Amino acid sequence: GAVVSQHPSRVICKSGTSVKIECRSLDFQATTMFWYRQFPKQSLMLMATSNEGSKATYEQGVEKDKFLINHASLTLSTLTVTSAHPEDSSFYICSASRSHGNQPQHFGDGTRLSIL
Amino acid sequence: ELKVEQNPLFLSMQEGKNYTIYCNYSTTSDRLYWYRQDPGKSLESLFVLLSNGAVKQEGRLMASLDTKARLSTLHITAAVHDLSATYFCAVDVDTDKLIFGTGTRLQVFP
Numbered sequence: 001g002a003v004v005s006q007h008p009s010r011v012i013c014k015s016g017t018s019v020k021i022e023c024r025s026l027d028f029q030a031t032t033m034f035w036y037r038q039f040p041k042q043s044l045m046l047m048a049t050s051n052e053g054s055k056a057t058y059e060q061g062v063e064k065d066k067f068l069i070n071h072a073s074l075t076l077s078t079l080t081v082t083s084a085h086p087e088d089s090s091f092y093i094c095s096a097s098r099s100h101g102n103q104p105q106h107f108g109d110g111t112r113l114s115i116l
Numbered sequence: 117e118l119k120v121e122q123n124p125l126f127l128s129m130q131e132g133k134n135y136t137i138y139c140n141y142s143t144t145s146d147r148l149y150w151y152r153q154d155p156g157k158s159l160e161s162l163f164v165l166l167s168n169g170a171v172k173q174e175g176r177l178m179a180s181l182d183t184k185a186r187l188s189t190l191h192i193t194a195a196v197h198d199l200s201a202t203y204f205c206a207v208d209v210d211t212d213k214l215i216f217g218t219g220t221r222l223q224v225f226p
Contacts, residue, residue, distance in 0.1 A: 006158075032212060043204060044159075044216045093158055097212045104149050104161035105212060112156075 003027060004096050006108025014116055015086060021079045021111045023050075023094030029074035030096035034105070035067075038091040050077040050094075084115045118143045120207050122217040129224055132194050137220045139188040139205035147208035148188045150179050152201045153219075159204070163190075195224045 005024045031052045036044040048069055049057040056069035068080040081088055091112050095105040119142045129135050151159040163172045165181035172179050178191045202221045206214040
């Protein structure tokens, strides 16, 4: 069964709305989770590393104020797309690892965000 | 700039044929992963390669890693339609921080 749960799976909303996406590790504690973004027919682009109890680490070119990440517990990270616009429409995927470096990361099912 | 490139980007192959997908990366790493993605879906883990010379096989797929050449391969043997998907390699650059390859979209036809 799934070990990383992501919610919601699909969001359609108006421009200017803020959207929160949740990522949960179901049966393990994850001090680190990752957020990726994928445009149609393209690869996954790492947006940020979510660190439990501290600030997220953002990749170059990713706006911190636009994509707010909170990792308040060892099993939950949230990504909030603030004041979303059509260009933010994308597939957002989170991941977490049970065992650092030696096991594959487990990916959530992804959230398809469509901004009208 | 770190680059992870896959070749080919698109592969159309006949059932029963063999082919190899290549993954080249530009940084030092001894951990590489292969994932499969079906349309509209998230990623499914295929292989974990943790050292130079590592070789893993599962069914019709076999993956290998050459860290000195910074090259990984995903070999497909006797392809079947069910293997149609997009395949990504991903390089671990800093304890679970992954940089994904460009992806290879595979279509297997009768």
